[in-house]
Each structure stands twice: as C-alpha cells, then as structure tokens.
Amino acid sequence: MTIYNFSAGPATMPQPVIQQIKDDLPSYKNSGMSVMEISHRSSLFDGIIADAEQDLRDLMNIPDNYKVLFFQGGGTLQFTAAPLNLATKYHRIGLLDSGHWADRAGDEASRVGVKVDVLDSTKDIKYTELPVLKDLKQDTYDYVHITTNNTIEGTAYSKIPDTGATELVGDQSSNFLAQQYKVEDFGAIMAGAQKNLGIAGLTIVIVRDDLIGKVKNLPSMVDYELFAKKNSMFNTPPVFAIYAAGLVLKWLKEQGGVPEMERRNLKKSGLLYDYLDNSKLFTAPVKKADRSLTNIPFITGDPDVDADLISKATAAGLLNIKGHRSVGGMRASLYNAMPYEGAQALVDFLEKYEADYWRTH
Structure with missing residues (x-):
C-alpha cells in the first residue's frame, strides 16, 4: 500500500x-x-x-x-x-x-x-x-x-x-x-x-x-x-x-524552481477543489478567490461522518487528513513534496466514499 x-x-x-x-x-x-x-x-x-x-x-x-x-x-x-x-x-x-x-x-x-x-x-x-x-x-x-x-x-x-x-x-x-x-x-x-x-x-x-x-x-x-x-x-x-x-x-x-512548484501546486489543488465543488457530500468553505494552493480544508457538516471518513482514509494509507480543531472536518496539505498521484489518490478515495455514503443514506 x-x-x-x-x-x-x-x-x-x-x-x-x-x-x-x-x-x-x-x-x-x-x-x-x-x-x-x-x-x-x-x-x-x-x-x-x-x-x-x-x-x-x-x-x-x-x-x-x-x-x-x-x-x-x-x-x-x-x-x-x-x-x-x-x-x-x-x-x-x-x-x-x-x-x-x-x-x-x-x-x-x-x-x-x-x-x-x-x-x-x-x-x-x-x-x-x-x-x-x-x-x-x-x-x-x-x-x-x-x-x-x-x-x-x-x-x-x-x-x-x-x-x-x-x-x-x-x-x-x-x-x-x-x-x-x-x-x-x-x-x-x-x-x-x-x-x-x-x-x-x-x-x-x-x-x-x-x-x-x-x-x-x-x-x-x-x-x-x-x-x-x-x-x-x-x-x-x-x-x-x-x-x-x-x-x-x-x-x-x-x-524547475518555484515557478514549476507553483504550477504543480495549482494542478494538485485544482484537482481536489474541482471535486469538492461538485460534491454533494463535501464542502470547501473558503471563498474561491482566496483559496490556498497548499492547505485545503473541507467538511461534511456531520462530525460522525468526518470521523468515519478520517478512520477509513487512514486505513487506506491517506494519513493525517483530520482538520485543525478550530475548523473541524478534514484538511489536505499539498506541499511541494506531495506528488500529483497523492492528490489523485485522495480524490479517488473521496469519490468512492461519497458513492458508498449515498447508497446507504
């Protein structure tokens, strides 16, 4: 894994x-x-x-x-x-x-x-x-x-x-x-x-x-x-x-230096934001014009669902996505060393989790 x-x-x-x-x-x-x-x-x-x-x-x-x-x-x-x-x-x-x-x-x-x-x-x-x-x-x-x-x-x-x-x-x-x-x-x-x-x-x-x-x-x-x-x-x-x-x-x-890092970070964060903006389960609460490229909080609005998601993500090898206590929910940090494949793996997991969620609710 x-x-x-x-x-x-x-x-x-x-x-x-x-x-x-x-x-x-x-x-x-x-x-x-x-x-x-x-x-x-x-x-x-x-x-x-x-x-x-x-x-x-x-x-x-x-x-x-x-x-x-x-x-x-x-x-x-x-x-x-x-x-x-x-x-x-x-x-x-x-x-x-x-x-x-x-x-x-x-x-x-x-x-x-x-x-x-x-x-x-x-x-x-x-x-x-x-x-x-x-x-x-x-x-x-x-x-x-x-x-x-x-x-x-x-x-x-x-x-x-x-x-x-x-x-x-x-x-x-x-x-x-x-x-x-x-x-x-x-x-x-x-x-x-x-x-x-x-x-x-x-x-x-x-x-x-x-x-x-x-x-x-x-x-x-x-x-x-x-x-x-x-x-x-x-x-x-x-x-x-x-x-x-x-x-x-x-x-x-x-x-390739900072310009290349920014390009990659835009691509990684864009992948996750695009999914979140089209999700019916998850919400990215930050105003679009002010969104970070490196730290992306998202929530479901239900602490029990958040806790279940974090537990299952951890078991799947997607570690440390629990949000800060002052915000709650989840947070994905996509720093320079995080490969695009990591962002893709997170989105794939969230898509599957959401599909399973709606099948049971």
Missing part, C-alpha cells in the same frame, strides 16, 4: 531527499562522521550553509541588499523577533487578521510592548476569506504584518496588499517556495522549514539590510544584526535541519 502524508507540518518530504539523508547519515562526504556529529565550525558545515543560502537566493531571486538568516525557535519566535528588530520608530504595527497564526503574531508583538492595530479581520466569518487592506494611514506603522498562507483556515494571498511606503512583513511559513512572491515587496519574510523546506527546528528570515541594527542590546537570540554579522552562527545552529533544507533546495532547483 502506498502511503501519502497530508500532514500540515511537520510534513512530507521529497523521497530523493530522504534517500540522500539515509546515504549520508553514517558518514557525510566520507568524513567518517555523521552529519549529526560534524562541528558547525568545520569546513564541512561551511559548505552546507553557504550552499543553502546561495540556492535559496537563486530560487527566490533574493537581492543582494537582503540578508538570509537561519534561526531556531520556529516561526513563533519571529513573532517576537520581528517587532523587537523592526518596530523601532513608531513602536506600532498594523495587522491583517486572517486566522490563528496572524492573531498569534499580534499577541506576541503586544507582549514586547508594541502597539498592534488590527486593520481588518475576517474572524466573524470564521476566516473563510481574507481580510482587505484599505485606507492605510502612512507614517503610522513601522510595518504591516500578513500571513501569506493560512495553514489552518486554507486561505492565501495571490496578490500582496499594497502598503505604500509602509514596510510589509510576511509570515510565509506554509507556502514558502510553493507560490511566487517578489522578495522586494517585503521588508522581511519569515518561514518555518517544516512544511516546504525540510524538518522542524529551522526558521528562515529574509530581511532588507537597511532595516536592521537600529536597536542596541537586544537579546542575542533574536538580534537580526548579530545573526547577520555572525553568519547565523552566534551559537550552534540547527546543523541537521540546515543540512536537510539544503538538500530540499537542491531538489527544488532540479525540479
């Missing part, structure tokens, strides 16, 4: 990458040491982190005036780090409240004394569409924070809001390298690795260099300028996670 993992994260990884990890694990580059054992100060790791940064720059066309930083602490730590580093003039940020992770970002910023203004929210309609930025008053906010893809709710920005002269900070954790955005449209980008880039334990920060270094004596582990000066090695970095991300980045380049 073929297994397909639809987990929202940590998520499925490319099979060639897993095989490469397996091959490298006992002795990395014939060093006699596992990649889990090598020093972060060694020439072996120098090559790993340098290649990872360059491949990421190539894939995203990152301009030279942007720093690429490798952090621990997950994307959540960056909800604290970003306001500490970037909210330096007005000590005030704007927030587009598009769901759970946007709300968390606002909460963490407020904890460090930054004023957070919710510019628009779709909470009252259960985040089934995106908030809209309108009438942004300039010279008010250090930046506006958005979540480009909402992992839980299944919405995503295909067009980035125009914030004018106000900096835009984007949490791209769940569609990083899966959908095309221009780095220049953002003052800073943050992304946890465990969805499209590798394993948990690593977060990427891409930040324009003129925005950093404005605050002295920040806690070291959240100081963008310090991490830039130290090549992300102020302390021992997440060596294995960076190594794994480096392999995924090389795999992405071999596949």
